[in-house]
Amino acid sequence: xxxxxxxxxxxxxxxxxxxxxxxxxxxxxxxxxxxxxxxxxxxxxxxxxxxxxxxxxxxxxxxxxxxxxxxxxxxxxxxxxxxxxxxxxxxxxxxxxxxxxxxxxxxxxx
Amino acid sequence: xxxxxxxxxxxxxxxxxxxxxxxxxxxxxxxxxxxxxxxxxxxxxxxxxxxxxxxxxxxxxxxxxxxxxxxxxxxxxxxxxxxxxxxxxxxxxxxxxxxxxxxxxxxxxxxxxxxxxxxxxxxxxxxxxxxxxxxxxxxxxxxxxxxxxxxxxxxxxxxxxxxxxxxxxxxxxxxxxxxxxxxxxxxxxxxxxxxxxxxxxxxxxxxxxxxxxxxxxxxxxxxxxxxxxxxxxxxxxxxxxxxxxxxxxxxxxxxxxxxxxxxxxxxxxxxxxxxxxxxxxxxxxxxxxxxxxxxxxxxxxxxxxxxxxxxxxxxxxxxxxxxxxxxxxxxxxxxxxxxxxxxxxxxxxxxxxxxxxxxxxxxxxxxxxxxxxxxxxxxxxxxxxxxxxxxxxxxxxxxxxxxxxxxxxxxxxxxxxxxxxxxxxxxxxxxxxxxxxxxxxxxxxxxxxxxxxxxxxxxxxxxxxxxxxxxxxxxxxxxxxxxxxxxxxx
Numbered sequence: 001x002x003x004x005x006x007x008x009x010x011x012x013x014x015x016x017x018x019x020x021x022x023x024x025x026x027x028x029x030x031x032x033x034x035x036x037x038x039x040x041x042x043x044x045x046x047x048x049x050x051x052x053x054x055x056x057x058x059x060x061x062x063x064x065x066x067x068x069x070x071x072x073x074x075x076x077x078x079x080x081x082x083x084x085x086x087x088x089x090x091x092x093x094x095x096x097x098x099x100x101x102x103x104x105x106x107x108x109x110x
Numbered sequence: 111x112x113x114x115x116x117x118x119x120x121x122x123x124x125x126x127x128x129x130x131x132x133x134x135x136x137x138x139x140x141x142x143x144x145x146x147x148x149x150x151x152x153x154x155x156x157x158x159x160x161x162x163x164x165x166x167x168x169x170x171x172x173x174x175x176x177x178x179x180x181x182x183x184x185x186x187x188x189x190x191x192x193x194x195x196x197x198x199x200x201x202x203x204x205x206x207x208x209x210x211x212x213x214x215x216x217x218x219x220x221x222x223x224x225x226x227x228x229x230x231x232x233x234x235x236x237x238x239x240x241x242x243x244x245x246x247x248x249x250x251x252x253x254x255x256x257x258x259x260x261x262x263x264x265x266x267x268x269x270x271x272x273x274x275x276x277x278x279x280x281x282x283x284x285x286x287x288x289x290x291x292x293x294x295x296x297x298x299x300x301x302x303x304x305x306x307x308x309x310x311x312x313x314x315x316x317x318x319x320x321x322x323x324x325x326x327x328x329x330x331x332x333x334x335x336x337x338x339x340x341x342x343x344x345x346x347x348x349x350x351x352x353x354x355x356x357x358x359x360x361x362x363x364x365x366x367x368x369x370x371x372x373x374x375x376x377x378x379x380x381x382x383x384x385x386x387x388x389x390x391x392x393x394x395x396x397x398x399x400x401x402x403x404x405x406x407x408x409x410x411x412x413x414x415x416x417x418x419x420x421x422x423x424x425x426x427x428x429x430x431x432x433x434x435x436x437x438x439x440x441x442x443x444x445x446x447x448x449x450x451x452x453x454x455x456x457x458x459x460x461x462x463x464x465x466x467x468x469x470x471x472x473x474x475x476x477x478x479x480x481x482x483x484x485x486x487x488x489x490x491x492x493x494x495x496x497x498x499x500x501x502x503x504x505x506x507x508x509x510x511x512x513x514x515x516x517x518x519x520x521x522x523x524x525x526x527x528x529x530x531x532x533x534x535x536x537x538x539x540x541x542x543x544x545x546x547x548x549x550x551x552x553x554x555x556x557x558x559x560x561x562x563x564x565x566x567x568x569x570x571x572x573x574x575x576x577x578x579x580x581x582x583x584x585x586x587x588x589x590x591x592x593x594x595x596x597x598x599x600x
Contacts, residue, residue, distance in 0.1 A: 079235035
């Protein structure tokens, strides 16, 4: 069954409380990120992880195969997740090491 | 948004959590997630670590989110969060100020082959997961606060200056700092808050099974006999658990936890207080260290005992207390601007045991053990590669004896940053009193003057130039330059 992305206002401008999605991220891009996201069972059975450029994302379930997502600063991504993202071919070793040192969200959405 | 539950746990001037529960304005997620929607504040030593400001808005004390991921994380990591004391391997040699600093400084790996490098990053990440509030849930805009056991305290450190939240336009008000809170109090607040919140929410939402499961998990959460292992380095704990030679130590530690554990909290014993400060990887090393620390029989002179005034380490600029104590000790002992007497003889006259033989232990500099108020021993390790003279090493040991609240100190790669800084500042200030330096240099720092100082006080190049730099008489560049030129003279 395919995953479906649905935005969650908790992660959207202007009134979100949590980690905020880039303003320019559109639904198609978010769905693409979700489609290629990986699951890392040793970290969590209910989360998915994805990456694009310098942006790392986590997705949580909102319902039956419905997901919402939000960005995560690279240094806060578990190393087991980075390893899985590298094994899935979503990042190279060099990019992984660079992003694992990231302390703030990137400035602009690519 | 009106709160249906609001309560503070603990004392804001020590450590406190304030939790409020309300309606989720954008209902989503599981029933349990929505039931625990609300806000929380973290307080340490009177500072609200969750206080934040959003662009164009006023200041708010609380982080608004569901408590479900926070409580789930706490139920998973609670025992380690409260008790895990030493940093993982490869932290040694780093001048690490606090746990925020540790994560920052270990971002570049040590020199390792690829496989070991991979293992190191996994271990570092695992440590962060068990100690950093942000690892409770990546979805929440949380301050970068890290909790780490340090002796009988929990160090609470935060860095929002270099680590802003993943929420542009939001900033946490307190940028950077660290405080120490009593570990027992910290652990009690965490457990009481979690249990009370879950009790209240289960009462209001009796049909949500996930809440009842979490409540039951917290109600049965308590330190077990083997949880002393978090208080010492991992290989040391593994050896004590498995090596036949150490079975008595193991039995004592299990018994200690059974008698003293309280909820999540495990108190340090004499042994764990010592072993947390040095990474030992053989049974023989562990036996030798404990034997020395427990067997020395120095009987301290009553006049010396009066000089022992333990005091907590101030998290900011701990060296200042060391400088001040050295000056006051000189006054009390009538040393004025004179050179310090031969410290080994002087300490022996005070009844302190000094061991200088090789005990087969790793390359720590010195071990200080105050077994009781009346007995103290110092082991000067001949294996140590000393940058400073043995005299300064002994003076540092004296600093620990006179000022530390903890009965044992091991100067070396795994020492506590604050205690180490304070004791070393004490040692250098004891050898080189400010008044004596001013008297000798008379306003001019040059090679001849520094050599006169070294002769007068029997100090080495490094300690002398460092003292001049610490007093602000020379810049760091001038210190390095002087050290280089004076070292050439031999």
